[in-house]
Amino acid sequence: MKYDLEQAISVLQKTPEVMKTLLSGLSSEWTTNNEGGESWSPYDVIGHLVHGEKTDWMPRLEIVLSEEGNKTFTPYDRFAQFEMSKGKSLDDLLSEFETLRKENLNTLRSKNLSAEDLQREGIHPELGPVTLSEMLSAWVVHDLGHIAQVSRVMAKQYKREVGPWTKYLTILNFIPSE
Amino acid sequence: MKYDLEQAISVLQKTPEVMKTLLSGLSSEWTTNNEGGESWSPYDVIGHLVHGEKTDWMPRLEIVLSEEGNKTFTPYDRFAQFEMSKGKSLDDLLSEFETLRKENLNTLRSKNLSAEDLQREGIHPELGPVTLSEMLSAWVVHDLGHIAQVSRVMAKQYKREVGPWTKYLTILNFIPSE
Numbered sequence: 001m002k003y004d005l006e007q008a009i010s011v012l013q014k015t016p017e018v019m020k021t022l023l024s025g026l027s028s029e030w031t032t033n034n035e036g037g038e039s040w041s042p043y044d045v046i047g048h049l050v051h052g053e054k055t056d057w058m059p060r061l062e063i064v065l066s067e068e069g070n071k072t073f074t075p076y077d078r079f080a081q082f083e084m085s086k087g088k089s090l091d092d093l094l095s096e097f098e099t100l101r102k103e104n105l106n107t108l109r110s111k112n113l114s115a116e117d118l119q120r121e122g123i124h125p126e127l128g129p130v131t132l133s134e135m136l137s138a139w140v141v142h143d144l145g146h147i148a149q150v151s152r153v154m155a156k157q158y159k160r161e162v163g164p165w166t167k168y169l170t171i172l173n174f175i176p177s178e
Numbered sequence: 179m180k181y182d183l184e185q186a187i188s189v190l191q192k193t194p195e196v197m198k199t200l201l202s203g204l205s206s207e208w209t210t211n212n213e214g215g216e217s218w219s220p221y222d223v224i225g226h227l228v229h230g231e232k233t234d235w236m237p238r239l240e241i242v243l244s245e246e247g248n249k250t251f252t253p254y255d256r257f258a259q260f261e262m263s264k265g266k267s268l269d270d271l272l273s274e275f276e277t278l279r280k281e282n283l284n285t286l287r288s289k290n291l292s293a294e295d296l297q298r299e300g301i302h303p304e305l306g307p308v309t310l311s312e313m314l315s316a317w318v319v320h321d322l323g324h325i326a327q328v329s330r331v332m333a334k335q336y337k338r339e340v341g342p343w344t345k346y347l348t349i350l351n352f353i354p355s356e
Contacts, residue, residue: 151329170354
């Protein structure tokens, strides 16, 4: 499947509602437990997505499209949400994510990106040169990866409860690599 | 987390809407592509969930609770959806799943299962004796596993498009074991 702006937006605009549908109204055991060690809970993941809307995708888009200056992206802080989410409920974060995503997609649409724009490059601090099209594709995959993660983390809360079914429910045996 | 009927139902009742929010209105490239080989597309997964509502969880519940007869479950046909979904659109399947799930959860609630009921056993054709509590836990994990699967299959459609980002987007490197 080739990157296509409208096809990508059709997925990106769904993510806040998918997360809200999946998580809102659940007991905190489902939403604040993680999958062990330093891994993230669903609550942590939503905080991470809020942070990404503020500091990651759109600022990087502006860097790529800018006619001047340094094309190197600011490194992304993968742990910022632990500080930024303090005092906020899961519903607060879900609403904030929804609002920010809507604004960001409006901005993205307003750029009227051409095929040439999508081939413009920025410098990722670790990956090196990346095109705008690659970055915007990564945004979609990043969303979907976190939906899968939230589902997996929830599933793991019943790891012991399923007894012999662990054998078939392969999601329970997945060990996150980061 | 210990199995609790109401906690489990709070997740089970969300799944049809989660799937609908995630998939409805998308182009067929997102919903009918799979992750290679004999793997399933999102469309196939929803067909599988519809089939499960009809032939798997509730009939097995009845077998466990029945006072007489053979306690062995009928083996589940993991490929039935390829025949049963024929001629149906994704939206047809999403609606059917929603209706069946609602009916099944009403039936489940109407059983007023006691702690003793949850310890009653059935015989899984391959796993051997399983308790009702294990089976009902597996139902929740099965749902969440398929939400994760649908997200992953969609993510993989952009595997080439993300370029060097593949390194960070670990969901793209997951190979399904079944």
